[in-house]
Amino acid sequence: MELSDYLLTPFYLGFFYAIAYAIRPAVTNKYTKQYFIPAFSAKIVGGLALGILYHTIYAGDTNNYFHHASIIYDAFGKSFSAGLHLIYTDGTLTPDIAPYASQMGWFGADSKEYFVIRVAAVFAILGFNTYMVTTVCFAVLSFSGMWVMYITFAKIRPQVYKELAIAVFFLPSVFFWGSGLLKDSLCIGSLGWLFYAFYRGAIEKKNILRCLIVGVLAAKVIASMKVYILLAFVPPSALWVFNENTERIKSGAVRMVARPLFLVIGMTVAIYAMSSIAAADARFNIEKIGAQSKLTADYLQGVSKQENGSGYNIGEQDGTLGGMAKLAPQAIVVALFRPFIWEARNPTMALSALEASYFFIFTLRIFWRVGFFKALRAIASSHILTLCFIFSLIFAISVGISSGNFGTLVRYKIPLMPFYLAGLYILSDITQSATARKKMSVRARPQLA
Known part of the structure; x- marks a missing residue:
């Protein structure tokens, strides 16, 4: 790290903490207030820890992103218009940006990495081209979305607001890789x-x-980098909205008529959204998803062999959707419940293995206590649980099949982790509450002498 990291980072941290304390009353209530600063701190610590490890000890994409952002920062110093053009470029090389673009392997409007570089360049300008300050800005930006995710879950099921804070903020993999x-x-x-x-x-x-x-x-931000997240999230979200809105129709007759109408409208919107999303990236055209998944998995498995041993194999892919469907059960297991403890090869994999073990034990405990079919009925009857588990399973299949090694899987699967664990906590509370009500009902019945 440079001297500027040590000099400037504490000032920026003080600035962001001052803002956090100032806005806390407006975005919390008496229940969620206690988690705001600890959750914010977890994101900051996660971002700084990743930066220290990968910017000073290891190599990785984070270094490349900052290197490219530094080139844009230098461009601003020589020509403000050239620097601005590099941020807003449509990928066309022009004389003013060509000298800088030639230094950036990820240059281009269609590059998924270049979107991150644009954002990093803005933060580099605000932070005087300091890596740690740029990292803190990413952590703060990420925290804003994680906080509204948390308060949304807490509004839907306030009875488990403590457990939901764990699911959203305090999973080590999520606040490390997601900050x-x-x-x-x-x-x-x-x-x-x-x-x-x-x-x-x-x-x-x-x-x-x-x-x-x-x-x-x-x-748009998600589609600019990882469109497959939208492909997994939009359909269950449309179903969630459809179920919630039809449930609120008081008249049974009107609800019976409205349900198929809303379902058709929802499916039309979802299909249009999915086709638009897929059109934005040719790799995710429905006919090409299987082939792309095989290509990605083969590449990552090759990398894992070179890196000595973090790969996994759930079966041979043939590049078709049918082939992906056959591997779906194994993909779900590997994404949700692996790596196992004995498969960990480094500290970050060890953390992921502990999380996966917790997911497995907690899942098994709920389904064992409640009963498999009763748990499924509870999920089907709760619209938020339907969203959480459908999204988690779709996403688990996609990353489990395409990752090929645990090193990338740890990063790829973090979007599903808050939803899956939140779903488990909500399911546990719903089933426990139902059991408690049933026991109270039995006790309240009059006893015949």
Whole structure:
């Protein structure tokens, strides 16, 4: 790290903490207030820890992102218009930016990495081209989305607000990989804002225009880097909105008529959204998803062999959707419950293994206590649980099949982790509450002498 990291980072941290304390009363209540600063601190610590490890000891994408951002920063110093052009470029090489673009392997409007570089360049300008300050800015941006994700879950099921804080903020993999100068930080933060926009605008029917703008912007940010997150999230979200709105129709007759109408409208919107999302990236055209997944998995497995041993194999892929469907059960297991403890090869994998073990034990405990079919009925009858588990399973299949090694899987799966664990906590509370009500009902029955 440079001297500027040590000199400037404490001042920026003080500035952001001052803002956090100032806005806390406006974005918390008496229950959630206690988690605001600890959650904010976890994001900061996660971002700084990742930066220290990968910017000073290891190599990785975070270094490359900052290197590219530094080139844009230097461009601003020589020509403000050239620097601005590099941020807003459509990928066309012009004489003013050509000298800088030639130094950037990820240059280009269609480059998923270049979107991160644009954001990093803005933060580099605000932080005088200091890596740690840029990292802190990414952590703060990510936290904003994670916080609205949390308060949305807490509104839906306030009985488990403590457990939901753990699910959203305090999973080590999530606050480590989701806080630094990486795609993952921007994606999980934007996913939080998209979740909030769906609930606030389409279900609560409040600030609809603002939520529409927020949702569209969040979706665009995600699509600029990892469009497959949207492909997994949009369909269950549309189903969630459909179920919530039809449930609120008081008249049974009207609800019976409205349900198929709303379902057709929802499916039409979802299909249009999915086709638009897929059209934005040819790799995710429905006919090409299987082939792309095989290509990605083969590449990552090759990398893992070179890196000595973090790969896994769930079966041979043939590049078709049918082939992906056959591997779906193994993909779900590997994404949710692996690596196992004995498969960990480094500290970050060890943390992921502990999380996966907790997921497995907690899942097994709930389904064993409640009963498999009763748990499924509880999930089907709760719209938020339907969203959490459908999204988690779809996402688990996609990353479990395409990752190929645990090193990348740890990062790729973090968007599903808050939703899956939140779903488990809510399911546990719902089933326990139902059992308690049943026992009270039995006790309240009059006893015949």
